[in-house]
Amino acid sequence: MTSWENRLTEAFRATGWSKAELARRSGISYDSLNKYLAGKVERPRGDSLPRLANVLAVDLDWLRDGIGPNTPSTAPGTNLGTENLTQLGGNAETPASPADAVLETVPNPNAGADYLIRFTCPEFTSLCPVTGQPDFAHLAIDYVPKKFIVESKSLKLFLTSYRNHGGFHEACTVEIANRLVDAAKPKWLRIGGYWYPRGGIPIDVFYQTGQPPKGLWIPDQGVPPYRGRG
Secondary structure, eight states: OOOHHHHHHHHHHHHTOOHHHHHHHHTOOHHHHHHHHTTOOSSOOTTHHHHHHHHHTOOHHHHHHOOSOSSOOOSTTSOOSGGGOSSTTTTOOOOSSGGGOOOOEEEOTTTTSOOOEEEEEEEEEEEOTTTOOEEEEEEEEEEEOSSEEEOHHHHHHHHHGGGGOBOOHHHHHHHHHHHHHHHHOOSEEEEEEEEOOBTTBOOEEEEESSOOOTTOOOOOOOOOOOOTTO
């Protein structure tokens, strides 16, 4: 039976990521990852192993002890990978920045069907990168999951981390979409960023990854264009 660091290396290489990318996604320091991969740590402390198992989409028992398959079970009535979550059910703090935030996923319980999941964030806020003044938006995110679905508490913390982040409307909207795509690898995703006006001009930003699956029911996002008092 291989040691846990060899299993970690196997799962890490399968992603094609750099060590820096794995560090960013898992929230584990680059130096610590180097020690893990080099076999210098007999067993990580705290929640490092659950974080790694979640971001690498492998079973925690397999990574830790070499027990069972290396992918989380999705059979009806079994644990759906929630044991790998590090933020749900705990007192997770708001990340200092979007770069520090970790988007977590669980296996899709309906992987054989095309269906739409919608997240709505009507009170999103970030900062203007020039003036430092707050910007506000209503975000509507639609996606069709493939193997994984996004865990909503980790999404909430990720979106909240923008409250002290400086970024233009366009950059924030598309960056959120890209982070979700990186984390969950959905079949399709779109985001509507409906920004409230500053300087008298509202800016709406829309992005999607391509054409949605045929036959998919996609309701209107239900956010009217800004009209002020008109």
